[in-house]
Amino acid sequence: MKQTLSLLSILAAVPALAEDTRQLDAHEHGVGVLNIAIEGITVAMEFNAPGADIVGFEYAAESEADRAAVDAAVATLAAPLDLFVLPAEAECSVTQAIAGLESEEAHGEHADHDDHAGHGQHEEHDDHAEHDDHAEHEEHAGEAGHTEFHAEYTLTCANPMALTEIGFAYFDTFENARELEVQIITSSGAQAFEVQRDAPVLDLRSLF
Amino acid sequence: MILRLAIASLFARALTVGMTILAIALSVALYLGVEKVRTGAKASFADTISGTDLIVGARSGSVQLLLYSVFRIGNATNNVTWESYQDIAARSDVDWIVPISLGDSHRQFRVMGTTQDFFEHYKYRQGRSLEMVEGIVMDDIFDTVIGADVAATLGYSVDDPIVVAHGLASFTEHKDQPFRVSGILAKTGTPVDRTVIVSLEAIEAIHVDWQSGAQIPGQSTPADVIRQMELTPKAVTAALVGVESPLQTFALQRAINEYPEEPLLAILPGVALQELWGIVGIAETALLAVSTMVVVTALIGMMATIFSSLSERRREMAIFRAMGAKPMTILSLLVLEAMLMAAIGALLGLALLYVGLMIAQPVLDSAFGLWLPIDAPTMREAAVILAVIGAGAIVSLVPAFRAYRMSLADGMMVKT
Numbered sequence: 225m226k227q228t229l230s231l232l233s234i235l236a237a238v239p240a241l242a243e244d245t246r247q248l249d250a251h252e253h254g255v256g257v258l259n260i261a262i263e264g265i266t267v268a269m270e271f272n273a274p275g276a277d278i279v280g281f282e283y284a285a286e287s288e289a290d291r292a293a294v295d296a297a298v299a300t301l302a303a304p305l306d307l308f309v310l311p312a313e314a315e316c317s318v319t320q321a322i323a324g325l326e327s328e329e330a331h332g333e334h335a336d337h338d339d340h341a342g343h344g345q346h347e348e349h350d351d352h353a354e355h356d357d358h359a360e361h362e363e364h365a366g367e368a369g370h371t372e373f374h375a376e377y378t379l380t381c382a383n384p385m386a387l388t389e390i391g392f393a394y395f396d397t398f399e400n401a402r403e404l405e406v407q408i409i410t411s412s413g414a415q416a417f418e419v420q421r422d423a424p425v426l427d428l429r430s431l432f
Numbered sequence: 433m434i435l436r437l438a439i440a441s442l443f444a445r446a447l448t449v450g451m452t453i454l455a456i457a458l459s460v461a462l463y464l465g466v467e468k469v470r471t472g473a474k475a476s477f478a479d480t481i482s483g484t485d486l487i488v489g490a491r492s493g494s495v496q497l498l499l500y501s502v503f504r505i506g507n508a509t510n511n512v513t514w515e516s517y518q519d520i521a522a523r524s525d526v527d528w529i530v531p532i533s534l535g536d537s538h539r540q541f542r543v544m545g546t547t548q549d550f551f552e553h554y555k556y557r558q559g560r561s562l563e564m565v566e567g568i569v570m571d572d573i574f575d576t577v578i579g580a581d582v583a584a585t586l587g588y589s590v591d592d593p594i595v596v597a598h599g600l601a602s603f604t605e606h607k608d609q610p611f612r613v614s615g616i617l618a619k620t621g622t623p624v625d626r627t628v629i630v631s632l633e634a635i636e637a638i639h640v641d642w643q644s645g646a647q648i649p650g651q652s653t654p655a656d657v658i659r660q661m662e663l664t665p666k667a668v669t670a671a672l673v674g675v676e677s678p679l680q681t682f683a684l685q686r687a688i689n690e691y692p693e694e695p696l697l698a699i700l701p702g703v704a705l706q707e708l709w710g711i712v713g714i715a716e717t718a719l720l721a722v723s724t725m726v727v728v729t730a731l732i733g734m735m736a737t738i739f740s741s742l743s744e745r746r747r748e749m750a751i752f753r754a755m756g757a758k759p760m761t762i763l764s765l766l767v768l769e770a771m772l773m774a775a776i777g778a779l780l781g782l783a784l785l786y787v788g789l790m791i792a793q794p795v796l797d798s799a800f801g802l803w804l805p806i807d808a809p810t811m812r813e814a815a816v817i818l819a820v821i822g823a824g825a826i827v828s829l830v831p832a833f834r835a836y837r838m839s840l841a842d843g844m845m846v847k848t
Contacts, residue, residue: 247695259682268679407703409678413482414702 251370253277254402256394258308261409262387267316267379269304275325275371277401282371284327297373298323300397304377309391315382323375392424434761438768445741449773452737456777459723459730460820461784464813466723468789470716472804476557477709480622481672481701483555485681488512488520488688489670491695495711498704501532501670503623504542508534511667516694520671523687525680528553531668533635536596541582543596543628545635545665551577553674556622557803566590567615573634573659575614579625583616590616594628596638621803633663673698727820731827734773738766738831749835759836766832767825774824778817782809 256273275282278297285291301307301323310316381387395401406417410431419426442449481487481502489497490510499505521529530553533545551562551569567590570577576594583589594611611630619625675681681700688698742749749762789806796802809817 247690247692261679261681263678266679268682270682407682407700409485409681409700411678414485414681414700416700416703416706 249372251372254400256401256404258404258406259409260406262384263411265381265384267377267381267384267387269308269375269377269379271301271304271323271373271375271377273373273398273401273404275373278373278398280400284371294325297398298325301373301375304375304379307392307394307397309393310379310381311386311388313383313386315386316379317381318377319380320378321375322377323373325371326374327371388427388429390426390428392419392426395421395424434765434768438765438772441765442769442772448737448741452734453773453777453780455730455733456727456774456820456824457780457784459727460778460781460817461788463723463727464781464785464816465788466719467813467816468785468804469802470719472802474709474713474716476621476802477712478702478705479557480705481554481556483553483559483674484672484701485675485678486673486685486688486698487670487701487704488673488696488698491689491697494697494699494704495708497670497697497699498701498708500534501672502701504534504544504627508669510695511669512671512696513667513694514665516691516696517668517671519691519693520673520688523684525676525684527674527676529674530554530672531632531665532670532672533632533665533667534669536635536638538582538594538596538628539586541579541585541626541628543576543630543635545630545632545668547632550629550672553672554624556620556624560620562620562624563618564615565618567613570614570629570631570634572612572614573631573637573663574611575631576611576634577615577617577629578613579617579627579629580619581625582628583613588613588616590614596628596630619798621797621800632665632668636663636665637661728823730777731774731820731823734770734824735827735830738770738828739834742831742835763829763832763836766835767828770828770832771821771825774821775817777824778820782813782817 251274253274253276256271256277258272259270261268278301279290279293281290281293285294302321304318304321305316390406392404394404402421404419406419406426408415408417408428408431412431415431417426487497487501489501490508490512492509496506496509500508517529517531520526528549530546530549532550534542536543548569554562556562564577565580567577578588578594588594590613592613594613596611611634617624673684675684685698685700688696752762752765753759786806789804793804793806796804
């Protein structure tokens with residue numbers, strides 16, 4: 225009996241240990257990440273930027289104004305072609321756009337997000353309430369709470385060969401953003417670029 | 433008219449003009465050659481691995497992971513446990529996965545444990561596959577496939593025995609489990625040339641009688657018994673991964689990077705290569721700077737010869753003036769001559785480059801694995817030639833302007 229008990233306690237201890245995994249992504253203010261993968265006529269994009277770049281603060285939105293700013297930012301991020309301008313000849317249209325705000329804590333929250341975002345931007349209000357909880361949680365932990373905006377886009381480009389450049393109106397829209405690290409995967413492999421605020425155009429001709 | 437005059441004038445001074453042109457030609461050939469080697473080296477470097485979407489290893493840095501998994505430089509900080517490897521392999525977005533196990537060596541060459549899939553999925557130079565020159569892919573647990581450099585340096589041929597040493601710079605050899613060369617790979621110009629490839633199980637097999645880094649005395653399991661044993665590895669060093677669709681690459685990369693059970697790192701080989709080249713690439717800039725200076729020196733040399741020719745040609749200039757040539761005509765004659773010299777020199781340099789390439793191409797490929805394609809001149813090379821001609825014109829303006837000012841009076845005065 226005793227043995228069974230100790231075995232049980234070991235079993236119980238295992239998940240507890242697993243939950244104790246601590247890791248935190250790198251977070252650099254002013255620098256966002258844009259990943260682009262192109263296959264055939266489908267273009268998948270992933271965007272990540274610190275809250276400081278997009279809305280100028282990273283604490284959980286408290287005042288009405290803060291919440292409005294976050295909502296406006298999420299709405300703006302949900303329109304990728306206004307931020308990342310693709311050549312008209314490529315004939316790209318957005319088939320899916322998901323944008324949201326996530327705190328760096330708790331990856332379990334991730335799933336929540338996708339659900340909510342799928343329903344449309346308005347329902348994300350509920351989501352923010354959750355965020356507030358989390359933020360409090362973070363404050364308890366004593367760590368400075370960093371937040372990141374995250375967006376995923378799927379585009380269809382009728383003429384992908386015409387994707388010769390990307391113009392980053394993103395920098396005009398978000399004044400705190402300084403740099404965007406762009407990684408592009410095409411059939412010819414992966415390449416990385418750094419796009420700076422003062423030269424907001426990326427030449428992609430070398431990729432094709 | 434003035435062009436004919438310029439050409440005739442150059443022919444009249446064939447020797448000095450010829451030497452000047454030769455200097456320009458050599459400098460241009462050097463510059464373009466350096467440029468070729470530079471781009472060739474960069475391309476060869478980027479071509480070390482292709483067709484692999486992600487490289488997975490223990491969490492460290494992307495350059496470090498690339499260095500040990502692809503270039504076999506340095507060592508892994510940690511291994512990837514077999515469970516994690518299986519987890520990744522089982523994901524639906526993973527098309528194929530090839531494990532790599534490093535850590536043992538044969539003489540100065542690294543031994544790499546992998547599966548037969550490596551030969552199918554490892555691609556270099558825009559999708560070229562590994563090819564066997566001799567023999568077959570390993571088939572038995574004690575078979576090895578060796579790279580071209582290994583075979584050449586150690587003089588191995590198919591069926592020769594090989595003894596793998598434990599660790600990298602150690603003298604303890606796994607003498608009890610000798611291997612056999614089953615195949616030799618064709619030269620690729622990649623680190624595979626310097627690798628001894630064995631099966632993943634073989635890496636386990638050679639360590640069967642070893643504990644804590646030393647052989648258990650008096651214990652030696654016969655090869656046949658080992659063949660019967662369960663030789664699932666406990667860990668691998670890294671893995672090459674191909675995804676089902678490029679669209680899933682980033683999602684898979686993130687999933688691996690955030691894998692909670694074990695700190696893992698997935699990198700995009702192309703991006704890591706670019707990062708690494710950013711470190712190595714400083715040397716290329718230095719090389720380019722030096723060869724630019726050589727071109728500048730050749731042009732200044734041309735200026736010097738034009739200057740010294742001016743004193744020889746005082747009378748000539750004066751006669752031109754006396755016959756009604758304007759000072760402007762004298763200036764343009766000299767500039768035109770200089771441009772002709774620069775143009776002939778640059779074109780000759782280009783020709784020299786191609787001759788040199790044709791001679792050096794096979795040598796460079798076999799000795800350094802550096803493949804320099806012989807293509808038609810690029811826009812960049814055309815721009816270099818135009819720049820040299822333009823620079824020749826600018827440089828010649830200095831002596832030409834001197835001639836412009838003093839041609840008549842100077843030439844008419846009897847000095848000699």
